[in-house]
Amino acid sequence: MANNLKELRIALLLSPRELARLIGIYPEYISRLESQDRPIGELWAEAITKALGVPAYALTDSEVDIAAIAARAKPRVERPPVLCPIAARYAIMALVAKMGGLWRAEAIEEDDIADAVQNLVAYVDDETPNLPGEKAGEVRASRLLRGLQISALTILQYHEADLTPDFQNQLEIAVLGAVQLLEAFSSVDETVQLPGI
Structure with a gap:
């Protein structure tokens, strides 16, 4: 399933490590999600869109205007994770x-x-x-x-x-x-x- 995760991350000026911290996953796994080797299920989509402050369709809609979405995004304020x-x-x-x-x-x-x-x-x-x-x-x-x-x-x-x-x-x-x-x-x-x- 195609996704816009990498484009959204770049548009929001986040490193893979920063995105991983916001989502609550280890950084090495971000490249797997971005490479589209695995489908992004409901749990992942919710965690990603919540962390990035973007609507759900922004993650999967191939026609979405990434720059416009990034301009309106309100990424979650980074707070220390509960666990590593x-x-x-x-x-x-x-x-x-x-x-x-x-x-x-x-x-x-x-x-x-x-x-x-x-x-x-x-x-x-x-x-x-x-x-x-x-x-x-x-x-x-x-x-x-x-x-x-x-x-x-x-x-x-x-x-x-x-x-x-x-x-x-x-x-x-x-x-x-x-x-x-x-x-x-x-x-x-x-x-x-x-x-x-």
């Missing part, structure tokens, strides 16, 4: 390797891991108002733990892994290690703010 997308990638892969074997982690397609990262970032960074008495950091920390568990479980089920009877207990322990991985990666980039666990 590169760290999220490796945390998910580490959980899959720990719970299902290294060969399963190595078998994950690049598009599938990118989707898992985008889903995790969207889930953790959901801007739904908190319930009275809930603290934003606690809600996001809880979402991070649940999101990592869901991501790993989804991939393992897709690859038809045989889950042991004590799988849930093992996953709950392993996810704490994945969070530590996220914290370690995120501490490298001072602008990344991981929610307190």
Whole structure:
């Protein structure tokens, strides 16, 4: 499916790294989206258009006036991401390797891991108002733990892994290690703010 992502990014004077940060994905994946090697699904389209501040049709309409769209665009103000997308990638892969074997982690397609990262970032960074008495950091920390568990479980089920009877207990322990991985990666980039666990 043809898209105007590269043209929009250039018109808005964004580097691939800046766009990746706005979307919540690791920078190396932007070139894959721009090269049109993979279709941009609904989740990706929403993340991209929200980040760029452009209407949805601007991403796919081959006749759209990119310069006019860029002139009217109101890109999302960059704010520190909730978690480092590169760290999220490796945390998910580490959980899959720990719970299902290294060969399963190595078998994950690049598009599938990118989707898992985008889903995790969207889930953790959901801007739904908190319930009275809930603290934003606690809600996001809880979402991070649940999101990592869901991501790993989804991939393992897709690859038809045989889950042991004590799988849930093992996953709950392993996810704490994945969070530590996220914290370690995120501490490298001072602008990344991981929610307190």
